[in-house]
Amino acid sequence: MERIAAGVTALQRLVLDLRSNRTSREAQLGLNLEATPHVLAGDQNTAARTPVAKLPPRASLGKMRGPAARSSARGQRPRRVCAQSDMPKTAPLGILQPMSKEGKHHYIPVFYLKQWAGKDGRLCEYSNPYDRVRVRNVHPGGTGFVHGLYSVPGLPPEASQYVERTQMQHFDNEAAIALRALLDQKLDDPNLSWEVKIWWAAFLYGLVLRTPKYVAKLQERITKPFIADRIRLERDGTPSAKQAEIPLRAPIAAVEMLPKMFKSKELIQGINKMDWYTLHMSGQKHSLLTSDRPIIMSNGLARPTDFLIIPISPTTLFVAANSPKIEKRLKDMDIDKLVVAVNDRVAKQAVDYVYGIDNSHLLFVSRRLGKRLKSTPLG
Template sequence: MSVPRKHHHLPVFYLARWAGEDGKLCQFSQPRKKVVSHRKHPAQTGYVERLYEIPGLPPEKAQGIEQGFMQRLDSLAAMALRMLEEDDPRITREPQPRSAWTRFILSLLLRTPQDITALKSGYAEEWARRIPDLETKYAAKRAPNDPATLEEHLAQRNPDYVDQWAMSLLPSLIDHEKIKDLLNNMRWLVRRIGSDAGEFLTSDHPVVMSWTLTEPNAFLFLPIGPKAMFVAVNDLETQRMIEERSPAEQVEAVNRFVAGRAGRFVYARNDAALGYVQEHMGTKPRKTLLEQLATRRRGVTD
């Protein structure tokens, strides 16, 4: 079996919703100050090579997260998205497709290159904080021929132990039961817009949400195509406010956040939004969930 090198943090099935008749979508990037656009097939963008690889393991095990977790997650999410697009009642009645879509949304909040960097660095810092106490225990039990320090001992046995530890936690973070239950129990709808209201953009940070999902007026938005957006809310009043808002205003508000929070890429069906993306790309940066957790952990321990 070939080793999958391209690990998509934005899956092909998702980006394909913006593809035109040529099978490609418009990718906006900002290599310097000027935003540039390129036509890309969904498989040619939204990935980093070996992003989820577990270092130091044999090839068949090193790709365990990508092959055994992410690919299945995305496959089930693709089916759930089709149900949403077709107003299939199974997305409401049946727990499997509903949970599949929830897991996909949570993965978008945790699987970006920024998140993986934060996950690894966060656990490296956590390990460094534990080392003094562990070194004391190691010294008390060290045999004469053992390495002088615990770090030397671990480095000899497995130099990738910290990154392996960090990456092994990613699936459990995405499958966090309490957060999954929270999103599963929200009210779901698809907000569709007409031809005269503009088009939704997406980006490498496409989820727009309130600071928490526990408040009555909490919300979560995810563009699922140029003319459709997934919406999750907690109460009927918030749902009605969203449904009654001007479609053009809704598109503008969501696009401002989606483009503003973009890290490397913004996507559209064509390059008509080039000027808009030039104005807004990267203007509203926000720490990812894992970056926020790392910051809080530092605050507690500093």
Template sequence: MKKRELRRQPKEKKGQKHHYIPQFYLRPWLGDDNRLEEFGRVPPSNQIRSRRRGTESTGYEYDLYTIPGVTEETKQNIERVFMGTVDKTAAAARDELLRGNIPQGELRHAWARFLMSMAMRTPEEMRRFKENFVWYWIKPVAKYQDRYDAIRKPDWPPTLEEYFVSQDPHMVQRQAIVLATDLMQQENVTRHLMGAEWWVFDSSRVQRPFMTSDHPFVMTNGLKRPDGHFAIPIGPRHLFVAFMQKDFGEWFRRMPTGKIVRATNEAVIGQGRKYVYGIDGANIAEVRRLMGKREYMTLLPTMTKKEGDEAKAHISKEIWDAWL
């Protein structure tokens, strides 16, 4: 009887899936079975293996962008509203790129914003930014601490930051995720990406297809250098690449097709942390050799103390002014 009762208990809800690798982005790699090849580490040995997966079943984490401490109706707004808009408009831009058309106007802006998000929205980057933000949040900003000291009651905690946490334990995490999404659409960075020379490379002349991963956005360490460029595979036969200087773009276009495909795959496989993707499992030896071996560029900043104080003061000024 007890066993039957246990079986009837509903499964614990895991939360909402948040796809940090958007489903639309992976669809060009789908085969006739409507699946793509997913490479990843399988416990307990952590050996890299591959399997066929649908886009719904990979590249996600539960509640990655959930806003804590808000209403049930609004806690998924970043995933539903912000990420939904980013991905929907980027899908239209990507379709134009696959047709050989370079987007202009709103679609160009949408694609640049999408590329920024792909460099920031992964679980690793979100965790790193939140930890960095929280560390600086607990460091007092002198002018606000002085005001707090002047009005603090005997039963209040010694620091303003501790007081905020006592009043709203979700405040810091909430502010961190909101700030991260603001950074994903910074206009000065977006304009910089939009101002590059955009190009779509077709690799149909060689047999080897492009692969991709959970960190597919490739960027030089500094876009202002002579060879400054950024790229992302947009299908097994297409690579989006943009150049900051015309001379380097002309040189890049003269490279052998096979060399471009090989170098791109080495980059996206090396940057892969949890997942690498392809059209089939033929490249598993290469994935095992390269996966996780290359550092990826981030666009989420690591704050200095000064930047942390300024960000905290800017974000919280209205709240602090209202409470104090």
């Protein structure tokens, strides 16, 4: 199998047709005005990475309905040990369902991992806790979490969960709606609303920031914590009508900054100005993998050759890019080489987990999991 080259050269630029009053609407969503030049400009000490050198002949840009994906999968019949079902159809996203219980805070959202789940509701998790990759069947809610990851120290037990319950779950619910739209519609469909585009862009950036490693790094930067009062919030993030007589007081925690960082106006606008498309595949030898660092990104997003790629199902890639040359490259590349290239990078970037629909990638993952290549300029 060919390994991924150091990266894709140019992807495609197309300024999305957002409405003229988008700025005011973004304000209604509470978008943060903070700039994040490090992500846009890239790491100046790192050469730009380009993940794929060629792109596929049999892939189709736009949408592929569920039956086509399922018929393609039935033609493959890969061996099943982890997942005993056929290639999963687009999974129900579980919108509005609680995404964490008893302190399970997912840094890999449940709705995202559900796309790799089989008919039994489980996916195949690859991990190497003891320097040897193992596989296990697991439900999407049973992996990719840390207990209390987004808890705020110093607050009462129930109140300490407010970031997870009122912010992170809200982000995931909105992003789940966006994922459904991306899987079910063409990206040029007028029904793909500005809200969908904004929440999906925020979700992509959030995947980079919400990891245990980045949360710990952010907390280390708070050298002079200050005490702050909190108001009680409802689950939708709005202030509660029943406020405590004594304000909730505790030092500001790094996790309380994450929701505003997710909504960085500069980052969201930067991603939305790129050309978006989905690449639906059929007839390939292997399915796409994902991991706890699934985003394949160039060294920044501001240059003409910059891009962002993420698997959003076992047969679908989401691509955002700045160059018009990528569409031709996608159509010209052999589909099996593209899948291998993406899987290679996704597995090498992983910190703890790689995910698939079955264990047929065990040898492939064993040779890559643990390398921990940088996924973005932030790490």
